[in-house]
Amino acid sequence: MVLQRNEINEKDKWDLSTIFATDQAWEDALNQLSEEVETVDQYVGHLLDSAQSLLEITERSLELERQLEKLYVYAHMKNDQDTREAKYQEYYAKAMTLYSQLDQVLSFYEPEFMEITEEQMTAFLAAEPKLELYKHFFDQLLQKKNHVLSQREEELLAGASEIFGSASETFAILDNADLTFPYVLDDEDNEVQLSHGTYVRLMESKNREVRRCAYEALYATYEQFQHTYAKTLQTNVKVQNYRAKVRNYESARQAALAANFVPESVYDNLVSAVRKHLPLLHRYLALRSKILGIPDLKMYDVYTPLSSVDYSFTYDEALKKAEEALAVLGDDYLSRVKRAFSERWIDVYENQGKRSGAYSGGSYDTNAFMLLNWQDNLDNLFTLVHETGHSMHSSYTRETQPYVYGDYSIFLAEIASTTNENILTEKLLEEVQDDATRFAILNNFLDGFRGTVFRQTQFAEFEHAIHQADQNGEVLTSEFLNELYADLNETYYGLSKEDNPEIQYEWARIPHFYYNYYVYQYSTGFAAASALAEKIVHGSQEDRDRYIDYLKAGKSDYPLNVMRKAGVDMEKEDYLNDAFAVFERRLDEFEALVEKLGLA
Template sequence: MSDNRSHLEEQYTWDLSTIFPTDQAWEEAYADLTKDVEAAADFAGHLLESSQRLLEITTIYMDLSRRLETLYVYAHMKNDQDTTVAYYQELEAKANGLYSKYGQVFSFYEPEFMTLSQDRYETFLQETPELAAYAHYFERLFKQKEHVLSQAEEELLAGASEIFGGASETFGVLDNADIQFPVIKDEEGNDVEITHGNYIRLLESKDREVRKNAYEALYSVYEQFQHTYAKTLQTNVKVQNFKAKVRRFSSAREASLAANFIPESVYDTLLEAVNAHLPLLHRYVKLRQKALGLTDLKMYDLATPLSSDEQQITYEEALAKSEEVLAIFGQDYSDRVKRAFNERWIDVHVNKGKRSGAYSGGSYDTNAFMLLNWQDNLDNLYTLVHETGHSLHSTFTRENQPYVYGDYSLFLAEIASTTNENILTETLLKEATNDKERFAILNNYLDGFRGTVFRQTQFAEFEHAIHLADQNGEVLTSDYLNKLYAELNEKYYGLKKEDNHYIQYEWARIPHFYYNYYVYQYATGFAAASYLAEKIVHGTQEDKDKYLDYLKAGNSDYSLNVIAKAGVDMTTVDYLNAAFKVFEARLNELEELVEKGVHL
C-alpha cells in the first residue's frame, strides 16, 4: 500500500478505526450485508400483507440502508485520503455496487406502498401504533405518488442507475485523471505544472502575469477538449430530462426540487433577486479594478486578494479562534465542537494522492468527519468554521432524530456552515484593531458573497437554460454552450466577452453541472445564513434556541417548515434582500477604505 501518509502526525489524521477497527472488519461487514440485501429480495410482493408486515419490512429497509451508509463512508474516506491506493478504490467501487444492488432489491417498496389507500393506511396505524414513527416518511411518499412507476419500471430504472451515472463518471475521470495542464512560471520563476489543486492559488497571485498565464493555460486545455466536455454534459442533461419525463414531471428542475418539496418559485425568486442586484456586483468589479490600479480588469483578476495584509493563521490558532467564535451558540454546541477538534474527526494536512478541497462527511452511526487540505491563512480559518458548521448540524440531527429522519435535505445543507462563516466575519470585524485588518476581512466577505451568491446563481441560470434547451430539441454543442456561457458571464460581471475570450469554456470544468440542480442551494443557503447570523449575533436567546432547534430537526418536517422555525421564510424575497443589504453596507465600507488608500 502507498506510504503517502506515513509522514503525517496521528493527531492531524482522522480516526476511521472508530467506524471499522480494520479493513478486514469492513470486508466481513460487506459480506454480511451483501447476504442480507440479497435475502431481502424475498420481501417483494409482501409489503402490504398486514400492518405488522409493513412495519417489519420498512424497519429492515431502513436498517440495511443504515449499515450500507456506514460501509460506504469508510471506503469513500479511505479512498479520499489517498486516491492512489488501488485497494481503497476497489472498496469504494464495491460499496457503490452494493448500493445499486440494494436499490434493485427494494425497487418494489415504493410501487407497492403507493397502492395503499388512505383508509387502509389509517387502519394500519390503529392496528400497529409503532408505524407512527414513520408517519412523516409515509406522508412524503404519498405526496410523490403520481411520480412513482410500476415495480417493473422501477426495477429497470434502478438497474440502469450506473449507466445513468456514466456521463458524470466520464467527466470525473477525464477531468481528474486524464487531462494534463501546461507548465507555467510562478512568481519566483520556477516551473509549475497547473493542477486543480494549485490553480486557484496561482489565480490569487499578486503577479498579474502569473494570473494571466495560469488562466490561459488552464482554459486552453478546456478549449482543446470542449467537444468531449460538451458531449458528457449534454448526455447528463439528457439523462435528467429523460428521468423527469418518465416520472411524469414537467421538467428536470421540477423533478429535482420536488425531492425536497421545494416549489420552483424559490428558484425563480433567487434568479430575479440576483439579477435585480447585479449593479452591486458591477460596483464591486469596478472597485477591484481601482484597488488593483488596472485600466482593463479581466476575469483572471477577480480572485487575487486586494489586501496586502496576508494573515498567517496556524491550524492550532484556527482551532482556538473557531472555539471562541462558536461559543455564541452555548455550551451544548461548544462541547461538541471540542469533541470534533480533540477526538480526531479531522484529516488536516495535504498529502500526495489526497482528494483536494474540503468537506464534512460521516453517516448516522459515525462521527461527522471533516477533510481539509490545510494552508496557514484566513481562507482556511473560514473553511474550518464552515465544515464545523456542517458537522455540528449532522451531529445534532443524528443525536435528536431516529435514522429515518437522521439527515437533512440538500436544500438546508449549506445554511449551518455558512451561518458560522457569517458569525466569524461579524466577530473579526468587531475585533479588528486597524483599517488594514478591516479591509482584509471585508475583502474576504465580499469575495465569498460574490463566489457563492452571484457566481452560483450564474451557474444556476446556465444549468436551467441548458436543460430547457435540450427539452426544446436544441443540440448542446460546444458552440451553443460557449455562446450561452459567455453572454451570461458578461451580464453578471459587466466585462465584455470579446475581452475575455477564455471564460466561455468555464462551463466545461464545473463538476456541479453534473449534480442535477444542486448549485442554486449554495446561493439560497448563503443568503439565509446571512439573515440568521444577524439574528444570532444581534438578537435574543430565543433566536439562538430556535436556530439550535433547526439543527436538531433533520428530515422530521419539510425543509421550508424546518427553516421557517428558525425564523426564515424562504418562499419570499425578503431574506435575499436582507443579504444584499449586508453586502451593500460592507461594499460601501470597502469603497471608503479604498478611497483612503488603505490597500496600498
C-alpha cells in the first residue's frame, strides 16, 4: 500500500513553513493582498502621465505579482502534497481567483503602455534614471504590440483566466485524486495497488507477465474514462486556439513560442531532425528485442532495464552521488546543491493523493523546492539531478537578477536540468570499472535519450496536430485522439498499433498536454544540454564560467541570445545533429558490449 501523508518522516518532506510559518499567516497575507489589489484602479489612465508615473506603476504592479507568486506557491505545493485535502484545494482555488482578479485590474497596463512613442520613451529614460533597469522589460512588451488588445478586451480576457484554466484543473483532480487503479501482482507475487509511481516501477520489472498485467490494468482504467479525458483535452485546446485567435496570432503554436521570443522554425527543425533519425530508435528497439529474447516486442517491453546489474540507489546514496557528479560545476554551485539537499527543499516519497511525477518549483522569495516520488533506481537518481538542475537555475537567477528579470524563459528551463543529467552520465561512465556496469549506464542513457528526445518530440507532434485539427474544425473525440496517437506511436517506435492496442490511450495520462506547447522544449533542451555538458566536462574553465553566467541570466536577455553566449546556437540544426551523433556513438558502444558479453 502507498503510505498516507502522515506516515512519511518529517525529514523527507519539504519545509513549506519557510514560505509561511502557518496556514493562518498565509490566510492573513491573502486577505491583505486582496485589499491591496482593490486599490489598483487609481492607476488606470495614468501610466504615461510622466516618467515618475511609469516607474511607480510599473514597480507597484511587479510588487503585487511578487506577493501573489509567493501565496500561489504555498497553496499549490500544499495541494500537490495531498490533492485530496479540501482545505488546500480551497487555498489553491483562492490563489487562482486572486490571480484572475490581479490580471483583471492590471489589464490596463499593456494597452496604455503600447501608446508610448519612441520620443516619449527616450525622454522618460532621460528624466528618470531608475527606468533604465526596466528597458529590456519594456522592449519585450513592445514586441507584442500587434497582439495587445484594447483595455476593455484585456479586462474581459483577464477575468476569464480562471475559467480558461478549468480544463487543466479538472484533469489534475481526476488523474491524481479521483482515479482509482486496480491491484496487480508485483515481482514477488504480492498484491500491490497500481498508482502512477508503482506503475513506473512495475514497467521496469524483469518479469514480462508483471509488466503486461500492470500495463493492461493501467490502460483499461484510462479506456474507461477516455471520453472524459477527451473532453478536458479538447476544452484546453480550444482555449489555446481561442486565445491565439483573439490576439491576432496565426496559430496557438505561434502564440506560445512568441511568448518566449522563439521562432517556429526551432520547432520545425526539431521535428525534422528527429524524423530523420528515427532509424536510430528502431535500431535500438531491435537490439532491445534481441537482448530480451522477445521477437514480438510490445510497448510494455520498452521500459524494462536490459541490464542484470542491480545498479540501484537508496535516496541517501543518490544524494551523495549527485554531489560527486555536480562538483565539476565548482564550489559555489556545489554549496547550493548541499543546501537544497540538507535544508528540506525536497518532498521525497510518494504518498496517497500526492501529485504524480516530479518538478522543481518556488517563487522569487522562496527556496527552489523539489517534488519527487522516489523509487530506489538509477532512473530516480537522474530525476534527482534533473530537478536539482532546475532548482540551481532558479537559485542563481533569483539571487543575481532583480525581480523583473528574476525568472527564466520556459524555453531555457529544460536545459539546466538535462545538462545535469548529461554530466551525471559522463561521471558514471568515467568511474565504471566493469563491462556489465558500463552496459547498465549506457542502457540508461539510451533509454533516457529515447524518453526525452524521441518521446517528447512525438508528444510535440501530437500536441501540434490536435491544435491544428481543432483550428480546422475537427472534433477531438476520443476516437480521433486514439487513432492519431496510435499512428504516431507506430511511426516513432516501429511497433504495430494492432499489436499494441492499449497505447492508443496514452495521451489521456500525459499532464504536459495541458502546458501549452511545453513538451518540445524537453527535446531542444536535452540536445542543447548535450553540447553544454561536453564543454563543462571536457572543456575549459571559461566554458564552465559561461554556463554559470547562463544560469544567472534569467530574463535579462532574449532566450536565444542567452544560449548563444553560453555557446549554443539553437536556430541552427547543428546542435540537434550533434546530440544524435552522441546517441549513435553510445549505441555503437552498446552494441559492441552486447556482442562482447554474449547477450544477444
